[in-house]
Amino acid sequence: TGFYTLRDDLIQQALSKEDLKEVAGRLSDGLSSAPENSDAAGLVIELVVDEENIEAKAPVNTKNKVKKFSFPSSFGRWLIPVIAIILVLGLSIGGYFFFRQRGASKQRLAQETISQVQTKYQEAQGLALLDKDQAVRIASEAQDLLVNTDFDQTSQEEADRLKQDLDQLLAGLTQESPLPDNTLDEFFSLEKIDSELILADLFSAGKTIYLLDNDNGKVYSLGWEDKESNVVLGEEKIKKASQLFYQAGKIILLAEDGFYEIANNTLKKIIEVDDSWGEIVDFYGWLGNLYLLDTGNNVIWQYPATQGGFGVIRKWNKEDLPTTSDGASISIDAAIWLASGKLYKLYQGYLEDTYNVADLGGQVLVYTAADFDNVYLVDKDNSRFLAVNKETGETDNETKALGLDEAKGLIVSPDETVAVIGTSDKLLKVVLE
Incomplete structure (x- = not known):
């Protein structure tokens, strides 16, 4: 008292x-x-x-x-x-x-x-x-x-x-989700290319897979079928890169100080960091244009293709984007597919459809193509691979496996028969039915 x-x-x-x-x-x-x-x-x-x-x-x-x-x-x-x-x-x-x-x-x-x-x-x-x-x-x-x-x-x-x-x-x-007890089959061991190779990202173009090793400042190529590998380029500036993309015969790299391009065994900067950028967590190319997912500003930026490179940055979405985490990603097949918590289909700047994939986490890799029936996802939060039908929104394939929580990238073969998931030292595969 x-x-x-x-x-x-x-x-x-x-x-x-x-x-x-x-x-x-x-x-x-x-x-x-x-x-x-x-x-x-x-x-x-x-x-x-x-x-x-x-x-x-x-x-x-x-x-x-x-x-x-x-x-x-x-x-x-x-x-x-x-x-x-x-x-x-x-x-x-x-x-x-x-x-x-x-x-x-x-x-x-x-x-x-x-x-x-x-x-x-x-x-x-x-x-x-x-x-x-x-x-x-x-x-x-x-x-x-x-x-x-x-x-x-x-x-x-x-x-x-x-x-x-x-x-x-x-x-x-x-509540901790039980870890899966099964593992995926190996598609390719990256040690066969270089014992020091540490994968940061990968992308597929035609019959070739491109691999980014930013720890050692190198980009490699790997054949889908023959598994033949080559060093595309090794340079100190590549250590700044976090992601890569391939279009029109050129490899595009997203780095901490802007975008770089690899063409004719030469690395050159093509886009400087813009003051309008917030947190650029992913990017994709379509018809020569570049699309940047900025979760800091909840925006998708577009750099339109020009004869000499890229035009002035502009906002692509015409309405607010759904709220996403820094683990969100995008893929394009004319529509932009945005994955984080849910799977969203955006077209011409507007939200066209929302797919409520059960228990989808915030850290998601997404991949599709114009002639694919499905959108493919790696739900890192729940260590699983998913195939979501574009028409119905139903999950056609769900595979849980060890190591998917540490996935670095996701690609699918051109004939849509196998999905490849990259980890730091190996490529894993999921055979698609």
Whole structure:
């Protein structure tokens, strides 16, 4: 137990008001900063002195110039009833306002907490498939708010319901999925090319697979059928690259300082980093154009093809993109297929269709082609490979296997008979029915 003292400035501000209700109201505002789980009440009384009936009983002391006064007997007769009336007035008005304001502050705090928790709960729900760690952090913060708030009787029921919802959400987020016990067959061991090769990305063009090793600053080619390999180019600047793409006889590299092109065994920069870029997590080429997925700005940028290279950057999507994580990816077959949490089909800048692939995570690789029946996915969060039918949205193939959570890239053979998934040291395969 203990006492809580209002600040002097609050008291002085309150006493500057002439109306008793205003004084009580100002003082009660100070109670909102009182310690949690504390109770408070206040009493305001007003003493009025009739100065006209005051008589001086003592002569002036010229040394200290202090006057002494006494009250006439008639004043004493009505002073006590007046004080009693004012005392009752203080209890009925001042005390009432203190209690009411304290209760109102508590109720207001409870409602504000409920609103904050609801917002955090919805935010965590939205991130559940995109970023589990972030969703857990936000849901835990919401739980802490509930625990540390003293709810009134009116809001306690809502707080209990929210706590139950948060408990269920966190249970689902923190439940570890059992790891698959099977492995995929090996398509090719990258050690056969170079014992130090570490794969960062791969892409398929015709009968050739292109491999990016940014640790060692090299790009390789590998035949789909004969498995013959060659070094396309080795250069220090390739160490900056994170992804590659092949179109029109040229290899395009996305690097931390822009885009590079490999043509005729030469590396040259073709696009500088633009001020409008946020977080470029993937890119793809179509009909000579480049499309950049920017999750930082929730935008797909387009660099249109020109005779000399690429034109000025422009925003491709004409409406807001669905919310995605930094693990999102895109593939193009005239439409842009965007995968993260769900599979989205976008056409001419607009969302055309949404495929609710069951439990699809936020870290997803996607691959398709114009003449393919399916869109192929590697759901890294759930260590599985998926084939989703473009027409029906149904999952035609689902394969869980060890190592898919560390996949670096996904490609499918031109005849759509085998999918190849690249890890850091090998290429795995899924035979397609």
